[in-house]
Amino acid sequence: MKHAVLLLVPVSAALCGCLAVPSGPAPECTKASDCDTANGEICDEGTCYGNPPQGMYAVVISPPAERQDLVPRELVMPAIADDGWIADLALQRPTVFTGRVEASCNPPTPCDRGAIGATITITRPSMFKGGPGFKVIADAKTSLDSSGPSFEVALPKTAANDTQYLVTVIPTGRGDEPQGGSPSAAELYPPMRFTLDAKNNSYTKTILLGGATQPTVDGTVVGALGGGLSHYRVVAMGHWEASSPPTEVSSVDYTGSDGKFHIVLADNLVGTVELVARPAPNAPAAPTLHQQQVSSTSSSTRTLVQPANLGNVKSYTFPIRGVDGSGSINGVRGARVTVTATIGGVTTGQTLATFAAEGTADDSGNVSLSLLDGSGITPQYRLDVVPPASSNMGVLFDMPLSLAATPLLLPTRIAIRGEVDDYLGNPLKDVSVTARPSLRFTWSFPDAPQAFVSAIPAATTLTPETGEFALWVDPTVATLWGHYDLAFEPASKARAPSWLRTDIEIPRDTTLSTVSVDQIRLPDAAAIRGLVIDPDGIEVEGAEVKIFRLSASLALCTEVLNAPASCPIPANLQGRGDSDTAGIVRLTLPR
Amino acid sequence: MIPPSLSVGDQDAGVNSPPAILAVRSDQQELPPGETVTFEQGPTAGSINATLIDTDLGDTLYVRAFVEYTVGDPKPARVTCTSPPPTPAAAQRSVMCDVTALCQQLDIGQTRNLSVVVFDREPLESGTPAYQAMPPGGLKTSVFYFLKCIAHEQ
Numbered sequence: 016m017k018h019a020v021l022l023l024v025p026v027s028a029a030l031c032g033c034l035a036v037p038s039g040p041a042p043e044c045t046k047a048s049d050c051d052t053a054n055g056e057i058c059d060e061g062t063c064y065g066n067p068p069q070g071m072y073a074v075v076i077s078p079p080a081e082r083q084d085l086v087p088r089e090l091v092m093p094a095i096a097d098d099g100w101i102a103d104l105a106l107q108r109p110t111v112f113t114g115r116v117e118a119s120c121n122p123p124t125p126c127d128r129g130a131i132g133a134t135i136t137i138t139r140p141s142m143f144k145g146g147p148g149f150k151v152i153a154d155a156k157t158s159l160d161s162s163g164p165s166f167e168v169a170l171p172k173t174a175a176n177d178t179q180y181l182v183t184v185i186p187t188g189r190g191d192e193p194q195g196g197s198p199s200a201a202e203l204y205p206p207m208r209f210t211l212d213a214k215n216n217s218y219t220k221t222i223l224l225g226g227a228t229q230p231t232v233d234g235t236v237v238g239a240l241g242g243g244l245s246h247y248r249v250v251a252m253g254h255w256e257a258s259s260p261p262t263e264v265s266s267v268d269y270t271g272s273d274g275k276f277h278i279v280l281a282d283n284l285v286g287t288v289e290l291v292a293r294p295a296p297n298a299p300a301a302p303t304l305h306q307q308q309v310s311s312t313s314s315s316t317r318t319l320v321q322p323a324n325l326g327n328v329k330s331y332t333f334p335i336r337g338v339d340g341s342g343s344i345n346g347v348r349g350a351r352v353t354v355t356a357t358i359g360g361v362t363t364g365q366t367l368a369t370f371a372a373e374g375t376a377d378d379s380g381n382v383s384l385s386l387l388d389g390s391g392i393t394p395q396y397r398l399d400v401v402p403p404a405s406s407n408m409g410v411l412f413d414m415p416l417s418l419a420a421t422p423l424l425l426p427t428r429i430a431i432r433g434e435v436d437d438y439l440g441n442p443l444k445d446v447s448v449t450a451r452p453s454l455r456f457t458w459s460f461p462d463a464p465q466a467f468v469s470a471i472p473a474a475t476t477l478t479p480e481t482g483e484f485a486l487w488v489d490p491t492v493a494t495l496w497g498h499y500d501l502a503f504e505p506a507s508k509a510r511a512p513s514w515l516r517t518d519i520e521i522p523r524d525t526t527l528s529t530v531s532v533d534q535i536r537l538p539d540a541a542a543i544r545g546l547v548i549d550p551d552g553i554e555v556e557g558a559e560v561k562i563f564r565l566s567a568s569l570a571l572c573t574e575v576l577n578a579p580a581s582c583p584i585p586a587n588l589q590g591r592g593d594s595d596t597a598g599i600v601r602l603t604l605p606r
Numbered sequence: 607m608i609p610p611s612l613s614v615g616d617q618d619a620g621v622n623s624p625p626a627i628l629a630v631r632s633d634q635q636e637l638p639p640g641e642t643v644t645f646e647q648g649p650t651a652g653s654i655n656a657t658l659i660d661t662d663l664g665d666t667l668y669v670r671a672f673v674e675y676t677v678g679d680p681k682p683a684r685v686t687c688t689s690p691p692p693t694p695a696a697a698q699r700s701v702m703c704d705v706t707a708l709c710q711q712l713d714i715g716q717t718r719n720l721s722v723v724v725f726d727r728e729p730l731e732s733g734t735p736a737y738q739a740m741p742p743g744g745l746k747t748s749v750f751y752f753l754k755c756i757a758h759e760q
Contacts (some may be wrong), residue, residue, distance in 0.1 A: 080629070080636035087635070136644075147633035147652065152644060260757030263715065349682035349737065353712070371712055375681045378732065403682040405731070445666075445690030449704055457649045463711075469648040470710040477666065477688045507692040507699035559631055559655070579758065583650050591655065593700065 043510065055097025062510075064099035064542045068606045071565040073143040073586065076547060078106050079557030085109070085549060086171040087149065089142045091565075101545030104560060104600065108550050109169035110213035112137075112220070116155040116165060116184060118204065119223040130165035131200045131224060132157035132187035137168060137211070139180045143565055145586035149180075155222075157187070157200070170213045179210040183255070184222055185263070191248060192295050193269040205229065205265045205281040208255050229279050231314045232265070236274040236292045236304060239323035243274025246295040247304070249319075251280055253288035253311055258580045264288060264311075284311040292319050300328045300385050302358065302368035302392075320366045322358045326389020333384070334422040335376045335400060337408035346380015347425060349403040354384055354416055356395035386418070393418060400425060404472035409489045412467055428487035429521060433532040435482045435503060437511055438539040438606075442482030446511070446537075447504040449475040450486040453518045454584060456498040458575040464493045465577060485529075490521045497521040503537060512540040512605035515587060540603040547594040554598025562590045562602055624745040625660040625667050625724045628698070632705075639749045642717070647709035648758035653702050656689075658724055663695040668725040669703055672737070673718050673753060680736035683729075684708050709755030720753035 042061030043049070050056035050063035057064055074093045078085035086109040094102040116133045120126040133155040141148040155166035170180060185206040188199020204224035211218070232251060236244045251265035264284055268276040270292070280288065288311045292304040304319040335350045351373065358368040370392060374382040386396070396416040402408040402425060409426040431450055435443045451473040457465055474486040488499050498518045505511035514537050521530060547558040563586035572582035590602035630637045632654045637643045645651050656669050671685035687703035708720075723738065725746045733739030738746065 077631070077635060080638065150633065150644070151635070152642070262756070348732070351681070373712060375679070378736070403737075404686055445693070447688050447690070447701070449687070451704055451706055452649070454649055466648060466711045469651075470707050472682075472684055472686065472707040473704045475686050475688060475704075477690055502704065504702055506690040507701070508696060509693050513702075557629075579650075585650065585652065588653075588702075591700070591702070593657065 055099075057098045062542050062601075064544060065097050066606075067095045067097075067099060067541045067543055068604055072589070073146060073563045073565055074101065074104070075147060075561045075563070076104055076106055077559045077561075078555060079559075081557075082106075082549070082555065083169065085555070086169050088171060089146060091143050093562075095543055099541065099543040101543055101560075104545040104547045104558075106547065106549055106555060106558065107171065108216075110172045110215060111167060111217045112170055112211065112213065113164040113167045113217070114220040114222060115163070116186075116222045116224060119225045119227075121225075121227040128161035130156060130158040130160065131204065133200065133222075133224075134185045134187065135166055135168065136183045136185070137170060137180050138183075139173075139178055141586075142177070143563070143586060145566070145584050146563060155184075164219075173213045179212055181208060181255075182211050183208045184224065186224060186266075189250075189263065189267050191293075192246070192297075200224075201267050202269075203266060205279045206263065207281055208283065225279070226282070229282060230310070230312060231277060231279050232290060232309060232317060233277050233314075234275070234290070234317035234319065236270050236276065236319045236321070238321050239325075243270065243272055244321060245270050245272045245274065246298045247274070247276075247292040248295065249276040249278060249290065249292045251278060251288040251309065251311075252291055253280075254285045255283070257285050261289070280311055287311055290317055290319065300370075300372065300387060301325070302356070302370040302387075305367040305369065306365070307367065322366075322368050322391050324389040324391030325387045326392065327387065328385050329388045330383055331386050331418055333382050335380045335382060335425065336422045337402070337406070337425040338427060340407065344422075344424070346378075347376055347402050347406060347408050348378050348380055349406070350376040350380070350382070350408070350425070351401045352376065352382045352384065353399040354386060355397050355399070356392050358392060358395055388418070398423070399467060401467075401471055404474050405487075407487045410467075410471060410492060412464060412493050426489075427528070429490040429527060430485045430487055430529045431499065431501070431519065431532060432483070432485045432529055433501075434534050435478050435484065436534055436536045438537060440536060442478075442480065443505065443511060443537065444478055444480050444482065445506045445509070446478045446482070446484075447475060448478060448484045448486065449473050449502045449504075450488050450499045451502070453498040453500045454571060454578075455518050455575055456495070458571075458578040459495055460493065461577055468492055488521070490525075490527075496523050501532070501535070503535065505537070510540055510542075510603070511537050512603045513589065513591075514538065514605055538605040541606050542601065542603055543590075544599055544601045547598045547600055554594070554596075556594055556596050556598060558594045558598075558600065560592050560594070560600045560602065561588060562604065563587060564589045622726065622743050622745055623661045624747055625658055625665065625726045626747050627722060627724050627749050628657040628659055630722055630749060631655045631657070637751060639751065642752040642754055643720070644754045644756060645705060645709050646758050647711065647714055647755050649706055650758050651705045651708060653704050654685075654722075655700055655702050656687075656722065656724070657698065657700045658689055659698045660726060661697050662726065663697060664691050665726045666690050666728075667699070667701070668728050669701055670723050670725070670729065670737075671703070671705070671708060672721045672723065673708070673713070675719070675721055675737075677735060680738075682737045684710075708753070713753070713755040714757050716755070718753040718755070720751040721748045722751070723748040
């Protein structure tokens with residue numbers, strides 16, 4: 016575009032008697048010469064379309080919820096013409112995966128051909144690095160019928176070189192407490208996982224749960240004096256793949272008064288599993304018991320022992336305080352307070368006990384928590400506090416906790432200040448600015464503090480006429496100095512692109528209360544558009560189109576201590592739009 | 607005779623219209639209200655996109671996601687994002703919300719109640735209901751989900 020500013024003359028408003036809508040910005044163009052035609056731009060709909068930036072992009076098209084006959088599609092390196100037209104935004108028909116979930120038949124036990132209730136999760140990684148990937152979750156129904164499908168799932172078809180789908184089947188009935196009557200499917204059968212090709216139009220499978228040769232873990236949950244403990248939910252946590260997160264990989268069992276349990280492990284697990292016995296939520300507060308390094312390939316017997324001297328459950332009130340802008344000390348309403356304790360070691364055969372209690376500070380800034388008061392646990396208590404996103408008070412992480420009701424004084428956050436301008440240098444109003452811990456910061460921490468940092472709500476604000484913003488962030492967490500990303504999202508339909516300023520480092524100076532960032536000048540926006548159609552060539556309304564900029568750089572993962580092995584740096588989302596009634600979707604890309 | 611103006615204006619008139627949530631999307635799919643939705647815990651959780659509508663074209667809309675919020679035990683929003691009035695003016699708009707902090711460590715493996723609420727006035731720091739009180743005349747609408755949190759990749 017040539018950056019010409021056209022004047023919109025509100026003649027009609029002066030005459031009155033007509034339906035006037037709020038005045039918007041003047042159209043960007045009324046004729047081709049208003050646009051940068053030398054670089055391919057055209058004038059249409061009052062907008063200069065085209066002259067897209069060079070770069071490697073990927074597009075994800077998702078159908079509206081009511082179009083169950085269509086599935087999402089990923090396009091790597093879509094063709095974007097000089098006039099801004101995105102080719103081939105065609106949604107596709109799915110492969111339909113149907114079937115039943117049944118129990119495997121192990122003679123001489125009589126075969127039960129009823130359908131078992133289960134949750135079926137089907138995933139496939141994205142075709143491009145850092146893309147959102149595909150995930151669908153479906154329910155398989157419980158039924159006494161011995162025939163007919165109990166689930167149906169629509170999947171994008173796989174092409175010759177595509178990764179296969181991973182299908183995880185988790186039997187239902189995994190609640191905190193046993194369901195009444197007969198055992199649930201989850202109490203009888205472990206989850207299972209298999210891969211699936213979806214090259215054909217349809218695929219049918221009977222999924223068989225259980226088996227005669229699956230390893231089991233039998234055992235007892237006992238108190239410090241050896242008596243059985245009831246109302247514990249026992250399950251094994253393990254890995255389907257080395258890099259996958261730990262998930263429940265066994266049947267579940269609930270202890271009775273004798274404390275005994277029996278669980279069945281899934282096949283094809285990687286490494287050992289961890290037994291986890293968690294007390295029922297409505298039972299008196301007690302630690303969760305863990306035992307690690309349990310074989311996932313052979314059956315074993317284990318005893319989980321509750322630590323001694325836990326004491327009794329008692330309610331404690333903690334005042335959470337902070338220094339406000341006027342220098343006075345006040346309660347911090349809405350602060351989330353978590354008290355944890357870990358007792359014991361992780362050596363094979365030993366029981367590790369973990370305890371957690373959580374509460375939210377009331378209007379006065381006080382929080383009440385139910386804690387155990389015995390000498391076996393009180394020295395182990397650690398405290399985390401996270402104030403609300405809008406607060407100028409900071410977090411506390413992994414602090415020793417005294418049960419005396421002394422006020423807990425929070426540190427003060429630091430303000431990141433700046434100004435957002437458009438590409439011409441004019442302040443931009445109504446830009447949503449969000450500060451979040453950068454990947455460099457987050458992945459510098461080991462697991463526990465990493466989870467803590469991720470759980471701090473992102474600070475967000477909207478720029479006024481002056482384009483200025485101020486966001487409160489924690490300068491340090493667990494002695495590490497912060498790095499933050501700033502995400503800028505202009506108003507819906509605005510002629511400015513979304514933008515990300517990455518890895519703003521907080522200066523290592525404890526006396527600072529403000530960090531000023533350079534003027535943020537959003538790049539010029541290239542307007543692009545395309546037509547979303549179904550396989551019959553019919554326009555699709557309400558489809559979502561996202562465009563990502565691809566980056567092959569994984570350098571960050573080598574520069575930080577605790578990046579996940581798969582280095583899942585998200586692809587940079589550059590534009591997003593929904594198709595209109597004519598199937599046209601309009602997006603902007605930063606130049 | 608000068609006819610009366612039928613302007614819809616860009617400022618609030620006497621009667622405020624409620625905002626509404628048309629759709630909430632995550633990754634590649636629309637999240638069906640009332641169903642179970644799954645999010646990763648941590649920095650790879652991504653974002654959600656909320657499609658909103660408000661016939662008060664000048665209203666800024668405030669989206670908040672609450673987990674396990676009850677009147678008896680109100681908790682502050684874990685996700686906050688703001689949608690300014692679209693330019694040019696339109697009733698429908700969309701906003702991206704970072705959901706990194708939606709799932710916390712103690713949520714993993716549990717099923718939680720998740721409410722996504724849109725307000726047409728900025729929620730106040732104090733007042734009742736806690737974290738959802740607005741200046742007089744403010745209106746809100748919400749959609750409910752069951753939230754399941756899973757651990758992030760190792």
